[in-house]
Amino acid sequence: xxxxxxxxxxxxLEMVRRKDFYVLFILTVLLTGTAGSVNLFxxxxxxxxxxxxxxxxxxxxxxxxxxTCTARQIPAEREHRTIFPLLAKPVTRGQFLLGKFLGCxxxxxxxxxxxxxxxxxxxxxxxHQWPVLNxxxxxxxxxxxxxxxIAFTLLGSIVFAAPSSNGTISFACAAGMxxxxxxxxxxxxxxxxxxxxxxxxxxxxxxxxxxxxxxELIIHDAGLIRWDMVTLATLYAxxxxxxxxxxxxxxxxxxxxx
Amino acid sequence: MDATLSIEKLRVExxxxxxxxxxxxxxxxxxxxxxxxxxxxxxxxxxAGKTSTMNVLLGFVPPASGTAHIFGVDVIEPIAxxxxxxxxxxxxxxxxxxxxxxxxxxxGIFRIxxxxxxxxxxxxxxxxxxDHARKRQIKTYSKxxxxxxxxxxxxxxxxxxxxxxxxxxxxxxxxxxxxxxxIQRLKGEGKTVFFSSHELGEVETVCDRVAILHQGxxxxxxxxxxxxxxxxANLEQIFLKLIGYSPQx
Numbered sequence: 001x002x003x004x005x006x007x008x009x010x011x012x013l014e015m016v017r018r019k020d021f022y023v024l025f026i027l028t029v030l031l032t033g034t035a036g037s038v039n040l041f042x043x044x045x046x047x048x049x050x051x052x053x054x055x056x057x058x059x060x061x062x063x064x065x066x067x068t069c070t071a072r073q074i075p076a077e078r079e080h081r082t083i084f085p086l087l088a089k090p091v092t093r094g095q096f097l098l099g100k101f102l103g104c105x106x107x108x109x110x111x112x113x114x115x116x117x118x119x120x121x122x123x124x125x126x127x128h129q130w131p132v133l134n135x136x137x138x139x140x141x142x143x144x145x146x147x148x149x150i151a152f153t154l155l156g157s158i159v160f161a162a163p164s165s166n167g168t169i170s171f172a173c174a175a176g177m178x179x180x181x182x183x184x185x186x187x188x189x190x191x192x193x194x195x196x197x198x199x200x201x202x203x204x205x206x207x208x209x210x211x212x213x214x215x216e217l218i219i220h221d222a223g224l225i226r227w228d229m230v231t232l233a234t235l236y237a238x239x240x241x242x243x244x245x246x247x248x249x250x251x252x253x254x255x256x257x258x
Numbered sequence: 259m260d261a262t263l264s265i266e267k268l269r270v271e272x273x274x275x276x277x278x279x280x281x282x283x284x285x286x287x288x289x290x291x292x293x294x295x296x297x298x299x300x301x302x303x304x305x306a307g308k309t310s311t312m313n314v315l316l317g318f319v320p321p322a323s324g325t326a327h328i329f330g331v332d333v334i335e336p337i338a339x340x341x342x343x344x345x346x347x348x349x350x351x352x353x354x355x356x357x358x359x360x361x362x363x364x365x366g367i368f369r370i371x372x373x374x375x376x377x378x379x380x381x382x383x384x385x386x387x388x389d390h391a392r393k394r395q396i397k398t399y400s401k402x403x404x405x406x407x408x409x410x411x412x413x414x415x416x417x418x419x420x421x422x423x424x425x426x427x428x429x430x431x432x433x434x435x436x437x438x439x440x441i442q443r444l445k446g447e448g449k450t451v452f453f454s455s456h457e458l459g460e461v462e463t464v465c466d467r468v469a470i471l472h473q474g475x476x477x478x479x480x481x482x483x484x485x486x487x488x489x490x491a492n493l494e495q496i497f498l499k500l501i502g503y504s505p506q507x
Contacts, residue, residue, distance in 0.1 A: 006366030010352060017354040081349040085411055088316045088344035088421075089367050090336045257318040258272070258310070 007099020015107040024061040047126045055215045058115040065111050066146045070104045070153040071167040093253050104150045109143050138214050144237035145212035149174050151244035158251045177209045207240040262419050262450045263292040268324035270310045284310035286474040297445050299461040300454040302471035308454040343412035347424040353397035357407050361414050368415040382410040402433035422453035458494045472501045
C-alpha cells in the first residue's frame with residue numbers, strides 16, 4: 001500500500017501544480033457569477049436556474065478533470081521515459097496501475113470538494129438553506145461515478161497510445177452512458193434482432209452512470225437519499241471500478257516496455 | 259567471485275506488427291556473469307542488443323528463452339530489483355517535482371524510513387553535486403543536472419548493483435567527467451556497476467571487464483588489460499575489428 005500511495009501522491013501533486021484545474025474552477029465561478037447576476041425570473045426560479053447551471057458546470061468540469069488527468073498518466077510516463085526508472089524499482093505493474101488510479105481519483109475528489117463548496121456557497125447565499133448532508137451525498141455519489149470513469153479511462157490509456165484519442169473516446173463513452181444508458185432498453189424494444197439483443201446486452205453490461213446523478217433532487221430540494229441506497233450505489237461503483245482496473249491489469253501485466 | 263548478475267543463453271525477440279514481416283532477434287544466446295564489486299562495460303554499436311539485454315534484466319521485456327538472475331533471483335520477480343539502481347538513457351523526470359521531492363518519492367517505493375530517507379537524500383544530492391538546486395523544480399535543470407538527478411534516484415536505495423544505460427550520453431566533457439568520477443567512487447565503495455557506453459576511452463579508464471556485443475551476439479568478453487594485450491591494440495581498435503568495420507581507404 002505504501003508503494004501505491006507514493007505513486008498516488010505524485011499524481012495529486014501534478015494536478016495541484018498544473019493549471020487545468022484552476023482554469024476550470026475560475027471558469028465555473030465566472031459563469032455561475034454571470035448567471036447569478038441575470039434577473040429574468042422571479043427569485044425562486046432564479047435560485048433553481050442558478051443551481052442547475054452550477055451543477056451542470058461541476059459535472060462537466062468533473063468529467064474533464066477526471067478524464068484528462070487519467071488519460072495522460074501512462075502515455076506521459078512512456079513519452080518522458082519515467083516509467084523505466086519507476087518499474088526498475090520493486091514496483092509491480094498492478095501497484096503501478098493502482099497508484100495511478102488512486103492518484104487520479106483522490107485528485108478529482110479534491111477538485112470536487114472545492115466545486116461543491118462553491119455550489120454550497122452560491123445556493124446558500126440565495127436560498128438561505130444549508131442542506132449539508134444532501135450536498136455531501138451528491139458529492140459522494142458524483143465522486144463514486146468518477147471512480148468508474150477513471151478506471152475505464154486508465155484501461156483506455158493502455159489500449160490507445162495517444163492521450164488525445166483516449167480522452168475523446170472516454171469522454172464520448174461517459175457522456176453516452178450518462179445520456180443514453182437509461183434509454184437503451186426502450187430503444188431495444190423498437191428494433192429488430194440481432195440489434196435488439198445487442199442493445200439489451202449493452203443495457204445490462206454497461207455501468208449505469210446516470211444512477212449517480214442526483215442533480216434533480218438537489219435542484220428541487222428533495223429530501224435525503226436513503227443511506228442504504230447510497231451504500232448500494234457505492235458498492236456498484238466499486239464493482240465496476242474493480243472490473244475495469246482488472247481489465248487494465250490484464251492488458252498491461254505482460255506488455256513489453258521498449 | 260560471487261555472481262551478482264548472471265545471464266544464461268538469453269534470447270530476446272521482437273514480433274513485428276506488420277503482417278509478413280519476420281520476428282526480429284535482438285539478442286541471441288547471450289551468456290554473461292558479473293561478479294560482486296566489478297565495473298563491467300557492455301559495449302556494442304547501436305542496435306547491438308545492449309538496451310534489450312538491460313530491458314530483460316529490469317523486467318521490462320520477457321526473454322524468448324534463457325534466464326537472467328540478479329543476486330540469484332529470477333529477474334521476472336519484482337523483488338530482484340530491491341537492491342539495484344537503474345539510470346536509463348536520457349530520461350526526463352517528473353518536471354513538476356523538485357530533486358528532493360523526486361528522491362522522497364522513490365525512497366517511499368523502497369519503504370525507507372523517514373529519517374533515513376532525509377539522510378540519504380542529503381548524501382546523494384551532495385554526491386551528484388545538486389545540493390544547491392534541491393528545492394528547484396526539475397524543469398529548470400540543465401541536461402547535465404537532469405542526468406545527475408537521474409543518478410541520484412538510482413542511488414537512493416544504496417544499491418549493491420547499478421545498471422547504467424549510456425550514463426554520459428549527451429553530456430558535455432565536464433558532465434561526463436563528473437559521472438565518471440561518481441562511478442569510480444561507487445567502485446571504491448564496493449558497488450557492482452554494469453553499464454553500456456559508446457565512449458570507449460571512458461570504458462577503458464573505468465571498467466574492470468568488458469563484453470562486446472554485435473547483432474545480438476557476444477563477440478568477446480574479458481578484462482580490458484587482457485584484451486588489449488591479446489589483440490595488441492587499444493579498445494577502440496578491438497571494438498572496430500570485432501564488429502567488422504574496416505575504414506574506407
